[in-house]
Amino acid sequence: MSGGHYVVFARKWRPQTFDDVVGQEHITRTIQNAIATGRIPHAFLFIGSRGVGKTTTARIIAKALNCLSSDGPTVQPCMTCDNCRSISDGNNMDVIEIDAASNNGVDDIREIRENVRLVPSRSRYKVYIIDEVHQLSSGAFNALLKTLEEPPAHAIFILATTEAHKVPATIISRCQRFDFRRVALPQICALLRSILDKEGVKCTDEALQAIARAAEGGVRDAESILDQLVSYCSGEITFKDVFDVLGLVDWQVMHDLCDAIVAKDIGRQLELIENIVFAGKDLTQFVQDILRYFRNLLVCKAGGAKILLALPDSEVAAMQTRAEQFTLTHLIRLVEQFAELTKGFDSQLAQRIALETLLIRLSKRAVEISVDTVLEKVMMLGESAVMADTPVSSNPAAAYTQxxxxxxxxxxxxxxxxxxxxxxxxxxxxxxxxxxxxxxxxxxxxxxxxxxxxxxxxxxxxxxxxxxxxxxxxxxxxxxxxxxxxxxxxxxxxxxxxxxxxxTEGEPAPELAPPTERIPHGARVSSDDARAALKDPHVASVVDTFKGEITAVNPPRHHE
Ligand SMILES: [Zn+2]
Missing domain, CATH: 3.30.300.180 (DnaA, N-terminal domain)
Structure with a gap:
């Protein structure tokens, strides 16, 4: 932070060599091999979400190809020659960066086609980096295709996109394709920690993880959030600071909402929402926070590892206590319903949680079935209601014959x-x-x-x-x-x-309380009838599942 003007972390600490690029080793290794063996493709296609290192890697390739300190392309650009420095600064005349979002017409590409014939002035290669290439018009794609079909030996194209499905197959087939990944949480944490160390700023591990989590795998987003926090905090960056700066809702509010859901206290739930709106919080973000919160409860309940939560110990304990108050099935339902609410948000978080929930649902099949089946069963029984000591085989309920x-x-x-x-x-x-x-x-x-x-x-x-x-x-x-x-x-x-x-003989039915406890006082049923009804395992499991009581026993109807 020395010097006259402030440079944001994403630029200040932008990777300068292949080894600096975080989380894309599968790509940088392949490219280094291609350069080392002289098999450099004329067109690269970089695919991946924003801020994961596509343009950065493109610039490193430009340096590797044009570094003046070696006789040919090198995997270790020197970083000090004129070309390396001017490419890093973004003002090398042989490395042309085009944002297709604003230069998407036929004329823009035609200009490239005319320009590409000219030999580079001070370099071995002319490198064209076309960002957001999917935004080109169809005419521009056609013009680009002609260039890609017969590129001059000195021209290298690096096309980058966040939406590969919008790039015509004819273009894709002319390129060597590289899929950039979202960067894993530990790698982002390590990167942020190294930046903080170099900047001399302190930050708790939980805060760092919260930043990395909020960035959803994007390095540039993580660095921007870190920037904001360093400006915001005078001393050590804490977990709470991250929540304040990101405008996230305090987890105590989440705990309160959770408790209100357990207590079925609708008044309290609405009051909490009112407070959120009044505080000017973004409701879209709030729903995602709720989703994340209940996902964490689900992870606790399903016995997931603590590292999946990435929370301070005190928070983990609070989550575990609350997870105890739900059945697994109830939590799965809650998470699925909140996930439903975030559909169309296009968030990585919502997709991940939907997947996790499905997996838990699949692996806990038995839990699922016991409730769903009983629900269906109740509907099947319909009006015929429950019948004491009547074997199913003599029950002509339609469901069995249909x-x-x-x-x-x-x-x-x-x-x-x-x-x-x-x-x-x-x-x-x-x-x-x-x-x-x-x-x-x-x-x-x-x-x-x-x-x-x-x-x-x-x-x-x-x-x-x-x-x-x-x-x-x-x-x-x-x-x-x-x-x-x-x-x-x-x-x-x-x-x-x-x-x-x-x-299996001699095993008492687990988790079933003695029948007498279920019979309410003053119900219009003799306790003998109710006791008899509870001997039917269907009745028992319905009563158990819904924590219900038997209030009446009707004689079976006659089906004709
Ligand atoms: Zn150099």
């Missing part, structure tokens, strides 16, 4: 691809069988959810059920269910033809 006929035989895989199931792969094989059998089969999914593959005895798959799922065995013996399962076993395994159900 299921699609088994259609597996025609589409069965060839025998060579069938699985041989034994004790070693039983779990994995069961996962496949389960998915096939329960595809679009709500009732089967419901009954098989608690089944564990216990053994293979000859051609028989032994399934074990907990005691409270005794009902499942009755249902699975229904001819259409048995036939479907057997057909699928025959289709995807080479040794199983049928199955048998076993009940």
């Amino acid at each position: 299921e699609a006929p088994v259609a597996y035989k025609s589409g069965a895989p060839s025998p060579a691809k069938r699985i041989h199931v034994d004790t070693n792969n039983l779990e994995a094989a069961w996962a496949v069988i389960f998915e096939k059998v329960t595809e679009d089969q709500l009732a089967l999914r419901f009954h098989l959810t608690n089944a564990k593959p216990a053994a293979v005895e000859g051609g028989v798959l032994v399934l074990r059920f907990p005691a409270q799922s005794a009902q499942a065995r009755v249902s699975l013996d229904k001819p259409e269910h048995r036939r479907r399962i057997e057909d699928i076993l025959a289709a995807i395994t080479d040794n199983l033809t049928t199955f048998r159900c076993e009940i």
Whole structure:
């Protein structure tokens, strides 16, 4: 920060050599090899989001090609000769930088075409760096294509874009393509730390991580935020400073909102939103903050590593306490709903969180199914309500008879691809069988959810059920269910033809409170009726899932 005028970090600490470029080693290594072996393409296409080093790398290539301290192109430009210095400063007459956003017409490219024929004045190569190349008009693309088809030996084109899909395939096929990545959090942190050390500025690790996180993988964004913070803070930069400067909402507000959601306190929730709006915060940003907050709760709940949170220890503890107050399913739902709200924001964060949530959802399938299936089940039961001690097999509920006929035989895989199931792969094989059998089969999914593959005895798959799922065995013996399962076993395994159900004896139903606790005082039901109703595992799981109570037991209706 010495000298007469202030230079922003992104310019002051702009990488000058290939080794300085952060997070794009896969690209800089390839380019260095190309230069070292003399196989330099006439056209490069740099693809990647803004501020990840595309133009910087282009300038380094220009220096490597034109450095006057070596006899030919070099991977180690000297940084001191006239060419190296003028290219770094952006005023070398043989390195032409064009912003296609503002020079996108045919005439602009035609000017390049005429100019490109002239030999470079003080360099080996004329280097054309066309930024945001996707913004060229179609006429300009055609003109550019003609140049790329027969470039003079001394011309090198470096095209950079954030939106590769808008660049015509004819152009792309003429270029060597390089995909720049968003830079990983630890690499951005390390870069920022080295800048701060050189600047003699102190900053906590949590603050640094918050900056890097806000930059979403963009080096230039990270450096700009750091710039703002250095101007803002007199002493050490702290986590709170980052929140203030970025206009983020204080995490205490997030905690308050979370607590209000747990308490279902709508008044408090609206009051918090009112405060945010009153404080002039950006609501788009606020929704993203909420999304990030609940994503962090989800990470806590799903047992994710602390490093995924990148928060101070005190914050992690506060998050964990709150995560305890939600079920995993509830958190997944919340995150998905907030993510839905950010659709169209086009944020890297929203995309990442949607993906993470899907993965957690997939890997915690059982959790998901127990709630969703019970929900569906309640709808299927409809008016017929709950019936005590009535086996499902005698229940003519329409859902059971309307299921699609088994259609597996025609589409069965060839025998060579069938699985041989034994004790070693039983779990994995069961996962496949389960998915096939329960595809679009709500009732089967419901009954098989608690089944564990216990053994293979000859051609028989032994399934074990907990005691409270005794009902499942009755249902699975229904001819259409048995036939479907057997057909699928025959289709995807080479040794199983049928199955048998076993009940695990003597295991009390877990997590089910004694039935009497659920019966409200003064309900219009005899406690005997309610107790009897709760013996039905369907009823029990509905009551359990919704933390409900039995208020009435109606006799079954007669279906004609
Ligand atoms: Zn040089």
